[in-house]
Structures are given as structure tokens and as C-alpha cells.
Amino acid sequence: xxxxxxxxxxxxxxxxxxxxxxxxxxxxxxxxxxxxxxxxxxxxxxxxxxxxxxxxxxxxxxxxxxxxxxxxxxxxxxxxxxxxxxxxxxxxxxxxxxxxxxxxxxxxxxxxxxxxxxxxxxxxxxxx
Numbered sequence: 001x002x003x004x005x006x007x008x009x010x011x012x013x014x015x016x017x018x019x020x021x022x023x024x025x026x027x028x029x030x031x032x033x034x035x036x037x038x039x040x041x042x043x044x045x046x047x048x049x050x051x052x053x054x055x056x057x058x059x060x061x062x063x064x065x066x067x068x069x070x071x072x073x074x075x076x077x078x079x080x081x082x083x084x085x086x087x088x089x090x091x092x093x094x095x096x097x098x099x100x101x102x103x104x105x106x107x108x109x110x111x112x113x114x115x116x117x118x119x120x121x122x123x124x125x126x127x128x
Contacts, residue, residue: 048080051092055100068098071118076100079116090114099123 056068076092079102083090090102101115112126 045077045081047089048083048092049077052076052080052100055092055094058094068094068100069118072098072100072116075116075118075120076102078120079114079122 052073056073083102088104090104093101093103095101095115097117099115099117101113103111103113105111110126110128112124112128114122114124116122
């Protein structure tokens with residue numbers, strides 16, 4: 001029997017992630033799951049990645065705005081990779097405080113917005 005139990009917040013030692021003892025079969029299953037997930041999210045992630053990079057370029061070109069730090073970019077990429085494919089693609093924008101917002105605009109003034117910062121904190125609001 002093979003059991004997959006990915007490590008959550010695995011401790012690190014000298015920059016290397018420590019993982020609990022696993023069998024070779026479990027490692028192969030983990031790699032297959034990760035590869036399948038990459039294949040599943042790749043089309044959406046490519047679209048959102050280019051938009052996130054454009055936001056970074058715009059923020060660095062406008063000195064009057066709060067800069068977007070690398071941790072915020074990384075958190076935005078991670079958040080984008082977790083979005084289900086069943087959702088329509090969001091509109092992306094740089095917030096004045098350096099956060100990145102993901103906005104979904106619906107019919108009749110419906111809206112849902114999620115902002116993410118460099119710590120991974122999410123702030124969200126919606127009107128339904």
C-alpha cells in the first residue's frame with residue numbers, strides 16, 4: 001500500500017527542506033500528482049503570470065506608486081496557481097499599497113475582489 005501525505009510547512013535545515021521518511025513508491029506518486037497538477041494549471045497560470053509581470057513593470061515605471069515587492073509577486077503566483085479552472089479569469093491590478101488584487105466582475109454590478117500581500121495575507125470583499 002502506498003500513501004501520499006505531502007509535508008505541510010516542512011522544517012528547513014541549512015536551506016534544505018526536511019521531509020518525513022517516505023518510500024520510493026510514495027515519492028513517485030507525489031511526483032506524478034505534482035506533474036498532473038502542473039499540467040492542469042499551466043494554461044491559466046501562463047495567462048495570469050504575464051499579467052502579474054506587467055503589473056510589476058508598471059509599478060516600477062511609476063515612481064509615485066508603492067512598489068510591489070518580490071514576496072508579493074511570489075504570493076500572487078501561488079494564489080493564481082490555486083484558482084480552479086472553473087472560475088472565469090480575474091482582472092489583475094496593483095493596489096496603491098503594493099498589494100495585487102484579483103477582481104471578478106459579474107453581471108448587474110456583482111463583484112468579488114481578493115488582494116494579496118507579501119506575507120500571503122488575503123483581504124477580500126464582494127457585492128452579490
